[in-house]
Amino acid sequence: MNAAFALIARDVRLAWRHPNEIATILAFFVIAASLFPFGIGPEPQILARVAIGIVWVTALLACLMSLDRLFQAEAEDGSLDLLVGAPAPLELLALAKVAAQWITTALPLIAISPIVATMLHLPAEGYATLLLTLVLGTPGLSLFGGIGAALSVNARRGGALLALIVLPLTVPILIFAVAAVDAAIAGLSPRPHLFLLAGLSVFALTIAPFAMAASLRQAAE
Amino acid sequence: MNAAFALIARDVRLAWRHPNEIATILAFFVIAASLFPFGIGPEPQILARVAIGIVWVTALLACLMSLDRLFQAEAEDGSLDLLVGAPAPLELLALAKVAAQWITTALPLIAISPIVATMLHLPAEGYATLLLTLVLGTPGLSLFGGIGAALSVNARRGGALLALIVLPLTVPILIFAVAAVDAAIAGLSPRPHLFLLAGLSVFALTIAPFAMAASLRQAAE
């Protein structure tokens, strides 16, 4: 456990030492989301209709961009050998890396998501549920993304391959999250969707550590 | 010139040696585009309304993903020192790398864009213009992307930084391309928009080599 906490602390410190990196991810989120009004046209009623989908899809893509080098960077500078060779369970260490990624990327994304939602004219009833879906759903995103990142270590063209692996796995999260906010806006209870969302994140939590550890061991061969 | 052709040939060969990398970028394009219907909802009339925006935004993201490591990979393995130290003009070499990227990524993307457009119910009148905007606009994307890739060499988390630099530069391309297709669908002439689009690509061509060479020289310090 201590080893895992040390790893989280190190990764958070690394991110903190380059605050502009977090800012970059956030800016990507804001800019990518604000591209859509250019592409779709500025009519508020159409924007409002698609706002929630755009927020979630861009959050997903932003998360993906930050996951790209989660384990690849470790492999390239040789740290992966040290992590795999450490006496602590690799499952725990992989989980620690994902946790640090979530803290440094997903949390700030969640914090600024209301701004993006406002830009896209999301109806006011949706805000609370949007935040809730992000809180419940992003851990799942990060975990599935972590699996993809571990699988694609040392693969050719890591970024796009990662996307190819992760996007199909994360589509259910997207669907339930959007359904929850839609329900809230329509005045229905988002509860069942939120439960499913939480369930997906828990499912990801149960399989991701093993999948990541298995792939990282192979990568260090 | 010979040096530049040798560089293009090497990069195309590198890509060709792993044909599945191109396939991966294409798959990313298709999957990312089909994420939006998950988020936005399946109603054909709304999808058709936003189809062109989605095709262009995802084409842009796919391009970005493939640009991410354009110069970063060279810097990491030490090749950048050799390129900067080569007697050929660095402007030409940087341009050669962008050209190779365009050939191996943008061309295949253009080729499959009609499939994605069909999935998104793009009205039939828009297809020809969509292809034309892609042909005229993607060189600009690649060139502006090349500037971003050169600027972000040595910055950690290059991917997101790249997006941050490139997105604002490419917003005008996106706007004119969408406007052109919208005009074609509405039965108007897309000509003026297409001229502007071509103008943007030409503008990119005139500034990108110098901007890229300058940042690469700095990166090699």
Added chain:
Amino acid sequence: MNWHRFASPSNFKRLSARIFPWAAGGAALCLGYGLYQALFVSPPDYQQGQSVRIMYIHVPAAWMAMFVYANLAFAGAATLVWRHPLAEVAGRAIAPVGAAFTFLCLATGSLWGKPMWGTWWEWDARLTSVLILFFVYLAYMALNNAFDDATRGARASAVLALVGAVNLPIIKFSVDWWNTLHQPASVMRLDGPAIHPSMLWPLLAMAVGYTLLFVVLALVRIQAELIERRLGALVQARLSAGHAQ
């Protein structure tokens, strides 16, 4: 040479030589009978008319898409748990076949959708989950090919195959969990098939034919893959013998 790695493949070769003619013959027979029945003998549907004949292509393709994926996941487990070299090869060999069946299911479904639902494509839960299955196949193939070392690719994609297996129940039960455009199961249900025998028999013949076709394709592709690996090993041995002198 590490001959022990090819020991089990040689067993496989003997086994497959024995199965192959039966599977090939059976596939030809079943597909011939099924297609004849489906296209000429079976009655047009009272609601759907002639377009119902797409069903005989579409439904078994859908079943195969899922069945092959189940095999893929099993091969993945065998690759990871028993590190069986044959399982590695099998996964690599059957994935494109599964992707092809999935594509056939999507394509025929979409052809059928135009007359039935008035649209080529609809973001309905069943259709969408099959599309995801297709994407997972693509991701599997991309990952399998993404490494210089074939074993590494096989193991990485095996992990993905197992993780992606969650999608199978979603496809199967999507029609029950969400109310969808697509019709619910009428053949494979607990309380027996709800479909007229004149349509059921050709459908089953097609399904058996598809399965045998899959066996044939898998055997051929596995053998091709084994030969390719042997060739690769020989070339490598030549190269290293090259430096030895």
Added chain:
Amino acid sequence: MYRSARQFFSPCFFLLPASSIDCAPMIGRASFEAHDLACLRGGRIVFARLAFRVDAGGLLVLRGPNGAGKSSLLRMMAGLIGPAHGALLWNGDDIADDPDAHRARVSYAGHSDALKPALTVAEHLVFHAKLRGHAADKVAAALDAFALTKLAELPARLLSQGQRKRVALGRLIAAPAPLWLLDEPTNGLDADSTARLEAAIAAHRETGGIVVAATHLDFAGAGATTLTLGERKAA
């Protein structure tokens, strides 16, 4: 910490391979040996029928031309790749039987330095100690051993090649482990640092530690055994 109790009770006298003839008196309790080891990389046999034995306090120097398989052997000893054939034994137990226990006893310093540009020298060593379940109390000694004390607060991106290597070697002291695996550890080191490394190795061996080092240079120590890998692979 994570170390299993097994190594202390392992029947050191059982299971000695018949081929092993070197039965020098042992200082500590540990022994590290291989028999009939083979390595397969990318489908090619890199080496085969390899055997050696090092006892507590021993130094095994790996030699051989480029491509002979020294680095591969070290990674195998570290448990990062599995042997294609044969086994590595610690105190007579196959290391593959209890990989966790083996990882706890190995300290591996490979070709790459595993440094994060933004972290300082001291932070690297503290993190490494914690990662391996130790307290950070040996970090000062590690800095001292490789003359890093004055660089302690510098971020790794400012270090020169040799300074980076010294940080990587400092890990050996910051997180003690009985078995040191060093891949060309003197690459890039100046004369003073090489002397410091030799001193560190001598001190480690004195306390009963085992060192395996691959090198192309005249790098040895009292009572070192040399294992020369595949002359014929030279190319």
Added chain:
Amino acid sequence: MYRSARQFFSPCFFLLPASSIDCAPMIGRASFEAHDLACLRGGRIVFARLAFRVDAGGLLVLRGPNGAGKSSLLRMMAGLIGPAHGALLWNGDDIADDPDAHRARVSYAGHSDALKPALTVAEHLVFHAKLRGHAADKVAAALDAFALTKLAELPARLLSQGQRKRVALGRLIAAPAPLWLLDEPTNGLDADSTARLEAAIAAHRETGGIVVAATHLDFAGAGATTLTLGERKAA
């Protein structure tokens, strides 16, 4: 090819720095010298007041403890970083005046090998020759010089550390240039390869080439000059 005509007409006797006292007879026409050179990295002065002179056929060996600035000096000589003060002169001309001409005459082999995992050894050398505006006719000689002929068709990903280094060194022969800048070129090389490198350096010097090499080892050649960098920076 891209080489400017200037160097052939440069007034070799003009502009000789007053501080330069070494006026040894020149074999070829070339001379490479520095006066009052200073290097600033990350806001710190790495070295200052540095002066040297190498003539055609000369070998300058850079020595000094880790962090003394050997690599920085080599990068400066390659034109990759600019001097904070002073100048580097080729045949009396400041290299900063015509960077293109200078790049054409420099071949730099740094710490990293610049290999693409998917390209073969031969492809690397052919590409490098073309990149520098040469025909690929020296590639066979380059393969031969570093015993790479049998590895020529292997992709770089399969190479061991020392084999990779040899490919990097093969570039020197594949794309000839009068000034070789080598940063710890023997790192990772086995004894045979080191001898081959020494032979290549001797051959290059015989034709009037100039070699500057940073090293920590006993690596020299007939008539080598040694430049020892900042003892005091040792840390």
